[in-house]
Amino acid sequence: MERSALSQVTVTLGRMSTHREPSGAAIPRGPVDSSRVPRYAGPATFARLPRLDEVGTADVAVLGVPFDSGVSYRPGARFGGNAIREASRLLRPYNPAQDAAPFALAQVADAGDVVANPFDIGEAVRMVEAAAGELLDTGTRLMTLGGDHTIALPLLRAVARRHGPVALLHFDAHLDTWDTYFGAGYTHGTPFRRAVEEGILDTSALSHVGIRGPLYGPRDLDDDRKMGFGIITAADVLRRGVDEVAQQLRERIGGRPLYISVDIDVLDPAHAPGTGTPEAGGLTSRELLEILRGLADCRLVSADVVEVSPPYDHAEITAVAASHTAYELTTLMSRQVAGERAAR
């Protein structure tokens, strides 16, 4: 009795080893099959995918960054990555909106969490940069689950070291190009000003989408424009529609290597209550997902979803939206990987 119960656990947690096609190419190891093993059983990796240490290397690594020492208001984003993993148990392997099976096109795996010092932001930033750099050096793309928006800076540093200055598509209610808070330069309101100063962004292709809400003064916008950013406000998305917005973004990005950073507060608080600095009048989750799907031909090299704060969430509304956002981003990257492989 005991033994059979134990073997059941082994079946639940066990995964098949990597196998090969007759051609010799490794077939990606996909998620646990939720039609055979209840989706609420076992530890939560993103989309029930294998852990990176189970597959060795991955084309796309999902990386948690439990860090929220850079926030200016509500805390809790340190719990965001694991909440997104839990909510992602319901994702299925075929994405009809992009007509792609992301976990079959490429090896996607969960790389676990970065250890980031919660008491020293400078050291945490260095730790995130080092961990991201190590993964990128293996040739993987990163799908990072935050964490507060501070972490975009070290992620961009690591990505730029591999690809050179990248185009940035930034979904957020906030500019995050402010200078300092309490004299501190590394916060969740400042990552993109630091990134421009450090020369790690391609300033000919910087876009914010979803901007809205009160600012400190008109200079916020002047500074932002001088850094090279173009703004598509939340109201622009409403008036112009998702197709036109996606087309404008595609034209601006062109063939440049692209990094997408999604602050979940780009969504209206009705769609994402669980976040640190909510602003009324935001995008619907439908609008965000549709804009992302419209970027299929872009050269997406890495992405993040940040600012999910589970203590302020209800019924996993925010974590579900974030898990679907990460799913669309992962699908974009898997399709890129498959396209590059086919071109070789």
Ligand SMILES: N=C(N)NCCCC(=O)O
């Ligand atoms: N990155 C996020 N979520 N928020 C930045 C808000 C900075 C402020 O308190 O003015």
Ligand SMILES: [Zn+2]
């Ligand atoms: Zn924000």
Ligand SMILES: [Zn+2]
């Ligand atoms: Zn932000």
